[in-house]
Amino acid sequence: MSTIPAAPDGVEPLVPVQEHLEGILSGIAPLGRVEHVRLADAAGRTLATSVDALVDLPSFDNSAMDGYAVRQADVAAASTDHPVVLTVVADLAAGPAAEVAIGPGEAARIMTGAPIPSGADAVVPVERTDAGTTRVAIRQAPRPSQHLRRRGEDLHAGDRVLTAGMELGAGRIAAAAAAGLAELPVTAVPQVAVVATGSELVEPGAPLGRGLIHDSNSLLLASLVAEAGCAVSEVLRLPDDPRRLREWIGGRAPCDAIVFAGGVSVGAHDVVRHVLAEFGTVAFARVAMQPGKPQAFGTLPGGTPVFGLPGNPVSVAVSFEAFVRPALLTMLGRAQVRRPSWHVVAEVGWCSPAGRRQYMPIALGSRDGRTTARPATAGGAGSHLAGGLAAADGFAIVPEHVExxxxxxxxxxxILW
Amino acid sequence: MSTIPAAPDGVEPLVPVQEHLEGILSGIAPLGRVEHVRLADAAGRTLATSVDALVDLPSFDNSAMDGYAVRQADVAAASTDHPVVLTVVADLAAGPAAEVAIGPGEAARIMTGAPIPSGADAVVPVERTDAGTTRVAIRQAPRPSQHLRRRGEDLHAGDRVLTAGMELGAGRIAAAAAAGLAELPVTAVPQVAVVATGSELVEPGAPLGRGLIHDSNSLLLASLVAEAGCAVSEVLRLPDDPRRLREWIGGRAPCDAIVFAGGVSVGAHDVVRHVLAEFGTVAFARVAMQPGKPQAFGTLPGGTPVFGLPGNPVSVAVSFEAFVRPALLTMLGRAQVRRPSWHVVAEVGWCSPAGRRQYMPIALGSRDGRTTARPATAGGAGSHLAGGLAAADGFAIVPEHVExxxxxxxxxxxILW
Structure with missing residues (x-):
């Protein structure tokens, strides 16, 4: 990153997106605080340290089917035409169970999940029998160990279940429960202040005078912060007044990061740029992307990371996705800070600027059972097309060399939302 | 759907997944209640009715750049070698503004977002000038209308902004704000009761005796319901005791849907199947999928939809994804009840049963910048591999004809989580 004077386009080289991101991430550390939460409260949190199974899973040999636990050798010759008849000596349901044993010529009726009686080494599904309750005709020879789930087959006590940095969704929480855990160590949630700047901004729904627009950026940023698993500590609109901005920075409530929208470009009234530049710890970059070229990142005195994003709504969304979200996920302790990306067929063509990575708002469609994408609006990647955000499911990311x-x-x- | 006796595999034809889903959706209606929420409270909700822009967006012609508003004809001959000098008659910042006009030979310094003065028909970026404040040298001829954003260019008042049935994410909420809306009509959130059944189930973390396992399904279902944008009205574990189940059904708190896990197969103690069958309004199906074959769906007296899912955790997750989630999204009023799907390269091969749709838990990877998938565990699609849910990012969906x-x-x- 470098400080960019108001130089003619093309004179000052643009910073590649990846380089700008790496510069940001090198200045960001995980918060590092650990909390312990019950599984029921863990959804959406990030695992702080890896956890291991406390029990074997399953913790006892059990039946994978409703049927009969048998000695495989007893019924090795069974067939539909020549069923083998066994004496049913037990009826085993799932649930708390005493030890049961079967001997030669014996079977136990058994339900899915019930412990396998000692002596048994296979389960014959009820569909392959006459479903008898005192004697049962086995109509098909089982393979050895057929339909047995062995103790520890899924996980052994001490096996790694979840690794640090995972986001905890339904499946992972369920796996933790199955592995004997009742609570999980999770990372603290970063508190993020979002500030939309601009003297033209009025509250959503308020009457508009000449030169005024409805503020959408503070809502956009607050929603994006929440979608990234972080908390919004403050949402603010500030006019283009350096004094007001300095006052807020000086007196602000504690938070873990600050995101500004607007005021970072080369305009005379770009107060975020002017005020942040006073600290000497915030760098301004022109990044090789469309939209979102002017970017600011650094720290405030005390070390709070601060982002200055360009003010147009599409630029805000793109800049958040490219730079702020990876930084917040790093603070959260996530192992994976990049969203998975997908390759889909473009329904129509469009152009992309040479030498800049394009983030094109796209709407998804479907053709022949395959997901497709097309620009969300006729207006293309234009950074002021807030209406286009309504139709967008996410962005197409067009590499720098593609025009x-x-x-x-x-x-x-x-895909963002 | 049809009632399936305990017939030998292959005798009773399996119901295709799509047919079973259509049967369910034909019995599900949107709740239909509408609430009005402020934009700040709309994230994750579903739009109840389409909404139109209340204002033009932008609502006045404004500058897309920091620079100078000019009369294009004045500077049509401007070049670096032969700049055209204009008199700067105004300095226009974004924000509340009186009408300003420029005449021949005049320019207005203008910031991004500020209203275009009358008389001006192009904006020259500051980088193409000497940045003068009383007189400015224009070094490049602008195209007509260059860097002007015209009133209504993005949206006109009355244009459709958001359509009924959309999920409200950050971008859509921001678009609503930009279009002049302060609140949105959203659908009511379905209240869903989740019930894990099985006498073998104990609370997560509790000591395990022989035959006992930790209940993961109630947490799994509760998390999946929440991830689907619905509310969990009740979370319950019940033993395999028909009396207890009848009591709960009879005395339950009001809810919009009930999801049972476990007890729907052909076992003698499959009490969910036995008790739900007493109502005569619940159908049991063997569905052509792996895992998740036994499925129950119907309504209780009074009309509450009820799902009976097989009890193994992977089967629960798959059944929820295939049948319950589309039904809940229908109740929510979502226009799109199918998750977008993606085609990615399989890192390794695996087998899938003939004639059944396979849902294979997969972990995502990456190769040459492309997202890839591999089975989440060596155990494959085995329905009891709760540990595999820990490693899974989602499911690969393998069509019926692929083996x-x-x-x-x-x-x-x-991708589920």
């Missing part, structure tokens, strides 16, 4: 996306090309998409 | 997925094949994946 034309043709209909039928595979394009990379990241 | 072998080879390394390098494109497979369809649905």
């Amino acid at each position: 034309v996306v043709a209909a039928g090309d595979l394009v990379e998409v990241a | 072998v997925v080879a390394a390098g094949d494109l497979v369809e994946v649905a």
Whole structure:
């Protein structure tokens, strides 16, 4: 990153997106605080330290089917035409159970999940029998160990279940429960202040005078912060007044990061740029992307990371996705800070600027059972097309060297909401 | 759907997944109640009715750049070698503004977002000038209308902004704000009761005796219901005791849907199947899928939809994804009840049963910048592999006619968490 004077386009080289991101991430550390939460409260949190199974899973040999536990050798010759009849000596349901044993010529009726009686080494599904309750005709020979789930087959006590940095969704929480855990160590949630700047901004729904617009950026940023698993500590609108901005920075409530929208470009009234520059610890960059070129990142005195994003709504969304979200996920302690991306067919073609990575708002569609993408609006990647955000499912990410996306090309998409 | 006796496998034809889903959806209606929420409270909700812009967006012609508003004809001959000098008659910041006009030979310094003065028909970026404040040298001729954002260019008042049935994410909420809306009509959130059944179930973390396992299904279902945008009205564990189940059904708190896990197969103690069958309004099906074959769906007296899912955790997750989630999204009023799916390269091969749709838990990876998938565990699609849910990012969905997925094949994946 470098400080960019108001130089003619093309004179000052643009910073590649990846380089700008790496500069940010090198200045960001996980918060590091650990909390312990019950499984029921763990959804959406991030695992702080890896956890191991406390029990074997399953913790006892059990039946994978409703049927009969048998000695395989007893019924090795069974067939539909020549069933083998066994004496049913037990009826085993799932649930708390005493030890049971079967001997030669014996079987136990058994339900899915019930412990296998000692002596048994296979389960014959009820569908392969006459379903008898005192004697049962076995109509098909089981393979040895057929339909047995062995103790520890899924996990052994001490096996790693979840690794540090995972986001805890339904499946992972369930796996932790199955492995004997009752609570999990999770990372603290970063508290993020979001500030929309601009003297033109009024509250959503308020009457508009000439020169005024409805503030959408503070809602956009607050929602994006929450979607990233972080907490919004403060939501604010500030006019283009350096004094007001300095006052807020000086007196602000504690938080773990600050995101500004607007005021970072080369304009005379770009107060975020001017005020943040006074600290000497915030760098301004022109990044090789469309939209979102002007970017600011650094720290305030005390070390709070601060982001200055360009003010147009699409630029805010793109800049958040490219830079702020990876930084917040790093603070959260996530192992994976990149969203998975997908390659889908472009329904129509469009152009992308040479030498800049394009983030094109796209809407998903479907053709022949395959997901497709097309620009969300006719207006293209224009950074002021707030209405386009309404139609967008995410962004197509067009590499720097590509200037034309043709209909039928595979394009990379990241899905945001 | 049809009632399935304990018939030998292959005798009773399996119901295709799509047919079973259509049967369920034909019995499900949107709740239909509408609430109005402020934009700040709308995240994750579903839009109840389409909404139109209340204002033009932008609502006045404004500058897309920091620079100078000019009369294009004045500077049509401007170049670096032969700049055209204009008199700067105004300095226009974004924000509340009186009308300003420029005449021949005049320019207005203008910031991004500020209203265009009358008389001006183009904006020259500051980088193409000497940045003067009383007189400015224009070094490049602008195209007509260059860097102007025209009133209504993004949206006109009355244009459709958001359509009924959309999930409200950050971008859509921001678009509503930009279009002049302060609140949105959203659908009521379905209240869903989840019930894990099985006498073998104990609370997560509790000591295990022989035959006992930790209940993971109630947490799994509660998390999945929440991830689907619905509310969990009750979470319950019940033993395999028909009397207890009848009591709960009879005395339950009001809710919009009930999801049972366990007890729907052909076992003698499959009490959910036995008790729900007493109502005569619940159908049991053997569905052509792996895992998740035994499925129950119907309504209780009074009309509450009820799902009976097989009890193994992976089967619960798959059944929820295939049947319950689309039904809950229908109740929510979502226009789109299918998750977008993606085709990615399989890193390794695996087998899938003939004639059944396989849902294979997969972990995502990456190769050459492309997302890839591999089975989450060596155990494959085995329905009891709760530990595998820990490693899974989602499921690969292998069509009924495919019996072998080879390394390098494109497979369809649905990403759950």
